[in-house]
Amino acid sequence: MSSRAVTSLTNPTVKAVRALHLRKERDETGLFVAEGLKAVIEGIETGHAPAILMHGAEGHPLLKTAIAATLAAKGAVIEVTEAILAKVSRRDNPQAVVGVFRQVFRSLEALEPQAARCWVALHRVRDPGNLGTIVRTADAAGCGGVILVGECCDPYSVEAVRATMGSIFAVPLTKASEAQFAAWRNGWPGSVVGTLLSADVDHRRADYARPTLILMGNEQQGLPPDMAALCDVNVKIPMRGRADSLNLSVATGIMIYAATA
The missing domain is CATH 3.40.1280.10 (SPOUT methyltransferase, trefoil knot domain)
Incomplete structure (x- = not known):
């Protein structure tokens, strides 16, 4: 997948990520949200590339690493506004990076x-x-x-x-x-x-x-x-x-x- 920009709160991907705050949606999709560049990099370094990476304006060198890893794993990279990040994270002061990852449970x-x-x-x-x-x-x-x-x-x-x-x-x-x-x-x-x-x-x-x-x-x-x-x-x-x-x-x-x- 390629990188793209989204500015609308009604974008289907934005709405799908917001819905992951509900356990029913997490159970049905097998996905979850991790907020912040540190958490996203932890995921990547342990072999868990994001299925979706949402980010604000580029700046931190590690963001480029996160973008490259997401694209390499055929994930979606989306540049979004601060308003979208606030809605996705349900925080007034949201993190500049949000990753959507696949859940993993071992038997x-x-x-x-x-x-x-x-x-x-x-x-x-x-x-x-x-x-x-x-x-x-x-x-x-x-x-x-x-x-x-x-x-x-x-x-x-x-x-x-x-x-x-x-x-x-x-x-x-x-x-x-x-x-x-x-x-x-x-x-x-x-x-x-x-x-x-x-x-x-x-x-x-x-x-x-x-x-x-x-x-x-x-x-x-x-x-x-x-x-x-x-x-x-x-x-x-x-x-x-x-x-x-x-x-x-x-x-x-x-x-x-x-x-x-």
């Missing part, structure tokens, strides 16, 4: 547990900001991937992708039902570790046999009994102040670094 069977010291499984996580932050932390710590168990929020929502700061392209994602995860977990070669407020074992003193699979519950309920029963050990993160719990992404970060220390 449980395709995962290689021994490829990393630590993996993360999230049961029914609800908040896209938490999910995106966990993906970013998993990337920083060198985790093998993030497994979404049960009905979770969409990791490819704009809010989740923003929170990953580009790590959405680096961390393998997997979706599984509770039954699929339970059956697959039986073949896990290391430790499966969960967190419970009622647990007796301090997270710093647990035996993390590698590879370690950290299983975290959702923001409201934590791990339900059937999920906690899948763990080799359940641990607690001590609360020393008045707060009786931690934000899910913070707790998961603590567990990730305890398991990889």
